Amino acid sequence: xxxKVYYWIDxxxxxxxxxxxxxxxxxxxxxxxxxxxxxxxxxxxFLLLTxxxxxxxxxxxxxxxxxxxxxxxxxxxxxxxxVIRGVHHWAANLMVxxxxxxxxxxxxxxxxxxxxxxxxxxxxMLFVLVLSFSFTGYLxxxxxxxxxxxxxxxxxxxSVPLIGDYVVRVLRGGSKIGALTLxxxxxxxxxxxxxxxxxxxxxHFAMIRRQGIAEPL
Amino acid sequence: MxxxxxxxxxxMEIGIKVMGGFISATSAFPIIGFITAPSLKQEEDxxxxxxxxxxxxxxxxxxxxxxxxxxxxxxxTKERALCWIKVDGDKIVAVSATCSHLGCNVYWDEASxxxxxxxxxxxxxxxxxxxxxxxxxxxxRLQVKVEGERILVNSIPVPxxxxxxx
Ligand code: HEM
Ligand code: FES
Numbered sequence: 001x002x003x004k005v006y007y008w009i010d011x012x013x014x015x016x017x018x019x020x021x022x023x024x025x026x027x028x029x030x031x032x033x034x035x036x037x038x039x040x041x042x043x044x045x046f047l048l049l050t051x052x053x054x055x056x057x058x059x060x061x062x063x064x065x066x067x068x069x070x071x072x073x074x075x076x077x078x079x080x081x082x083v084i085r086g087v088h089h090w091a092a093n094l095m096v097x098x099x100x101x102x103x104x105x106x107x108x109x110x111x112x113x114x115x116x117x118x119x120x121x122x123x124x125m126l127f128v129l130v131l132s133f134s135f136t137g138y139l140x141x142x143x144x145x146x147x148x149x150x151x152x153x154x155x156x157x158x159s160v161p162l163i164g165d166y167v168v169r170v171l172r173g174g175s176k177i178g179a180l181t182l183x184x185x186x187x188x189x190x191x192x193x194x195x196x197x198x199x200x201x202x203x204h205f206a207m208i209r210r211q212g213i214a215e216p217l
Numbered sequence: 218m219x220x221x222x223x224x225x226x227x228x229m230e231i232g233i234k235v236m237g238g239f240i241s242a243t244s245a246f247p248i249i250g251f252i253t254a255p256s257l258k259q260e261e262d263x264x265x266x267x268x269x270x271x272x273x274x275x276x277x278x279x280x281x282x283x284x285x286x287x288x289x290x291x292x293x294t295k296e297r298a299l300c301w302i303k304v305d306g307d308k309i310v311a312v313s314a315t316c317s318h319l320g321c322n323v324y325w326d327e328a329s330x331x332x333x334x335x336x337x338x339x340x341x342x343x344x345x346x347x348x349x350x351x352x353x354x355x356x357x358r359l360q361v362k363v364e365g366e367r368i369l370v371n372s373i374p375v376p377x378x379x380x381x382x383x
Binding site: 024048058073079 | 226230244248250252255290291292
């Protein structure tokens with residue numbers, strides 16, 4: 001069945017030589033090792049997070065009255081709830097680890113040097129986005145841990161001179177953590193950050209394709 | 218193809234496909250289960266108090282309001298539904314107000330002694346059988362029981378002509 005669909009598409013678009021040349025038979029230099037997989041692992045975790053995250057968004061309600069109840073419901077009342085939420089939780093934690101290892105590998109191999117500076121720069125932005133995902137996602141279950149972690153986290157920029165207080169208020173949507181904080185964190189977590197990360201990843205991957213993987217030193 | 222013909226390249230290709238298939242299948246199962254789980258849940262039946270016998274003067278249909286607490290997923294809320302109740306000596310009939318066409322509430326029209334639906338002009342006779350309009354079948358009945366002076370109806374409707382107490 002799949003073969004038939006594939007042939008049908010191939011007959012019209014002639015994608016087979018392209019898939020061969022660009023994916024299956026794509027030459028890379030011979031000194032790759034497993035540390036080159038960290039970027040790909042990060043991307044795989046990102047896909048997992050997207051799938052499990054969209055699934056949970058079907059049940060989650062970002063309001064102070066309902067957030068905790070809906071998380072409790074989707075975890076304990078819905079079939080496979082613990083698995084879906086657990087995968088999201090662990091993939092999120094692992095993604096921070098793999099993205100860091102990926103960065104470390106690029107750094108140790110000196111792969112950030114000319115001509116790959118732009119990829120390092122998009123990389124730094126991606127790193128910031130990954131951490132922002134973690135920070136905004138942490139508030140969503142709306143339990144004690146979420147509340148106090150976000151209280152502390154949003155208080156930190158308060159020590160920046162002059163604009164500090166303003167930044168805290170913008171992050172919280174007011175002076176306190178409450179309904180406005182929850183809904184803006186939710187939108188950041190499920191709409192803004194995913195679209196930003198997707199856009200930057202397209203650039204990241206396109207540049208790797210254009211320049212090829214760097215040889216180790 | 219004999220094993221000899223399988224090149225290293227071909228083996229890698231097969232490996233990629235097998236692993237990709239395995240990963241997709243093992244992720245698809247929990248995801249699809251998780252998303253569809255609540256849709257497959259059967260509604261539990263319960264007995265709902267619609268009032269005292271004295272609230273329903275005999276001989277004609279009176280509106281019965283079925284108010285009950287329901288668990289709507291993670292949300293506990295009050296649900297309201299209507300039925301039409303006729304007390305006739307010992308016999309009590311409860312007709313579901315839900316139109317068999319697309320589910321609007323029908324009303325009892327005393328003048329014509331018909332049930333009428335405001336949505337697409339469906340008309341039923343006093344038994345709930347279709348006279349006119351798009352409804353495909355008679356109005357459902359609700360099981361009735363009397364406890365002391367109170368009338369209770371069952372939340373799960375029964376098609377006309379089936380079950381007891383109809
Ligand atoms: C969402 C996060 C990220 C994903 C999914 C991702 C993905 C990838 C992938 C798949 C590669 C191919 C080579 C490899 O895997 O090692 C790559 C290369 C690269 N990445 Fe990332 N990356 C991410 C974040 C970062 C970060 C945080 C940095 C550094 C600040 C960075 C800098 C680079 C550079 C410079 C290359 C080119 C390396 C070379 O040509 O050898 N990336 N990235
Ligand atoms: S819903 Fe009653 S006639 Fe269509």
